[in-house]
Amino acid sequence: MCTSLEDGGLSYLKINNESYKATICMKCKVKSPQVVIRVNDAFCRECFLMYCTHKFRSAFGKSKIIRDGEKVLVAFSGGQASTAMLHLVKEGKSVRAQKKLRFVPGLIYVDEGAVLGHSNEDRQRIIDRISELFMDSGYEHHIIKLEQVFSEEFSDATLLSPNNAEVKTSQERLQQLFDSVQTITAKEQFLRTLRQQLISQVAKSQGYSKVIIGDTSSRLSVALLSSMAQGKGAHIAYDTSLIDDRYDQLLLIRPMREFTSKEVTMYNRFYGLNPLVVPTFTTKATSGASIDKLTETFVSGLQAEFPSTVSTIMRTGDKLSNGKVSMPDADGNTTSPCMLCLAPLDISVAESSALGSVRYTNQLAASRKSDSPTSSADNISASLERSCDLNSYDSSCCYSCQRLLEDMPQPKFLPGAVFSREQSRLAMKSYIEENLLS
Numbered sequence: 001m002c003t004s005l006e007d008g009g010l011s012y013l014k015i016n017n018e019s020y021k022a023t024i025c026m027k028c029k030v031k032s033p034q035v036v037i038r039v040n041d042a043f044c045r046e047c048f049l050m051y052c053t054h055k056f057r058s059a060f061g062k063s064k065i066i067r068d069g070e071k072v073l074v075a076f077s078g079g080q081a082s083t084a085m086l087h088l089v090k091e092g093k094s095v096r097a098q099k100k101l102r103f104v105p106g107l108i109y110v111d112e113g114a115v116l117g118h119s120n121e122d123r124q125r126i127i128d129r130i131s132e133l134f135m136d137s138g139y140e141h142h143i144i145k146l147e148q149v150f151s152e153e154f155s156d157a158t159l160l161s162p163n164n165a166e167v168k169t170s171q172e173r174l175q176q177l178f179d180s181v182q183t184i185t186a187k188e189q190f191l192r193t194l195r196q197q198l199i200s201q202v203a204k205s206q207g208y209s210k211v212i213i214g215d216t217s218s219r220l221s222v223a224l225l226s227s228m229a230q231g232k233g234a235h236i237a238y239d240t241s242l243i244d245d246r247y248d249q250l251l252l253i254r255p256m257r258e259f260t261s262k263e264v265t266m267y268n269r270f271y272g273l274n275p276l277v278v279p280t281f282t283t284k285a286t287s288g289a290s291i292d293k294l295t296e297t298f299v300s301g302l303q304a305e306f307p308s309t310v311s312t313i314m315r316t317g318d319k320l321s322n323g324k325v326s327m328p329d330a331d332g333n334t335t336s337p338c339m340l341c342l343a344p345l346d347i348s349v350a351e352s353s354a355l356g357s358v359r360y361t362n363q364l365a366a367s368r369k370s371d372s373p374t375s376s377a378d379n380i381s382a383s384l385e386r387s388c389d390l391n392s393y394d395s396s397c398c399y400s401c402q403r404l405l406e407d408m409p410q411p412k413f414l415p416g417a418v419f420s421r422e423q424s425r426l427a428m429k430s431y432i433e434e435n436l437l438s
């Protein structure tokens with residue numbers, strides 16, 4: 001990258017042009033190349049597909065985390081990456097596979113239409129298409145609505161035929177909750193958190209101990225930079241590494257982590273697969289609509305000119321994630337996780353830290369507000385009530401989730417599962433204080 005900048009990009013262009021002149025596949029050295037993955041790496045169709053299969057399997061081989069016959073839930077969103085991932089799983093289970101995948105796959109799709117503003121017809125159309133796809137696969141499958149995050153438990157019966165009246169009220173509750181979130185950045189973060197919680201709840205209730213998700217390196221490099229910008233630096237390892245172990249008795253695995261979005265698109269094109277296009281919060285928005293969208297525009301712009309951008313970000317992220325530890329509090333005890341995202345709390349820091357200064361600024365601002373003669377009594381009581389609301393989460397949420405709740409005027413509408421976790425934590429704490437410390 002540096003040389004390219006020093007000579008105004010000339011050397012980069014030269015290599016790039018030479019690679020296009022490649023007349024044979026660099027792997028088999030026989031066929032003519034059909035895809036250029038990196039500079040000097042031109043593959044024919046067959047070698048490219050073999051390279052993808054190998055890369056996918058090596059993610060499992062390297063980690064040796066999935067045992068033979070274990071149930072693994074494939075999180076399917078219908079997008080490019082998960083379409084390729086599902087196809088790779090199917091190919092790995094087929095008789096054609098040289099070395100078969102030995103786990104037992106199950107599929108899950110979460111319908112987020114209620115918060116993304118899709119009409120009921122659009123939601124049904126997507127669900128019909130997904131269920132057709134799932135039926136074809138012949139694997140156990142679950143299609144659930146995001147509003148089911150309010151369900152207290154997931155039995156087979158509630159998953160197969162959810163109580164419609166209950167779903168309707170939960171849908172309103174969910175929409176109300178999302179409408180109250182003030183920024184698109186916070187909405188995206190909140191949606192991710194809820195989706196992951198729902199998937200992990202269903203996985204546990206259905207006897208899965210592993211979930212695989214289709215995050216590509218392109219997606220993860222954006223997530224990495226965006227997480228840092230949103231104050232989630234301490235949780236990068238959970239959000240971007242091959243294995244996310246924050247959920248009790250459940251591992252989230254990212255086997256597509258070594259794939260770029262270009263490779264995934266080429267894979268789907270070669271196999272004639274048609275991913276779904278599901279509009280999201282920022283589909284038609286400008287590049288500055290959210291931190292995620294802005295970061296994505298930045299990274300993809302850079303990647304177009306400097307093809308090693310994504311891998312450089314990922315390698316740097318890996319170095320940062322090596323220090324993944326559970327964070328002890330001031331007394332040296334390991335604290336319970338954040339009640340919202342379940343990552344370890346990162347808020348026991350010295351007063352002189354950046355977080356300390358943010359807290360101090362907030363306190364100062366709050367005291368100024370209540371001193372100001374122009375503010376009415378109503379205003380003061382409203383802002384006090386609000387700060388009490390937020391203060392109650394201060395000790396149970398990580399820094400980034402605290403920021404998220406600040407953007408959400410009605411956190412009391414959060415799903416019960418979140419609060420029951422918090423309540424059991426508090427009960428445990430008071431039990432220990434009463435019985436063991438005395």
Ligand SMILES: [Zn+2]
Binds near residue numbers: 027029031043
């Ligand atoms: Zn070849």
Ligand SMILES: [Zn+2]
Binds near residue numbers: 338339340341343
């Ligand atoms: Zn959190």
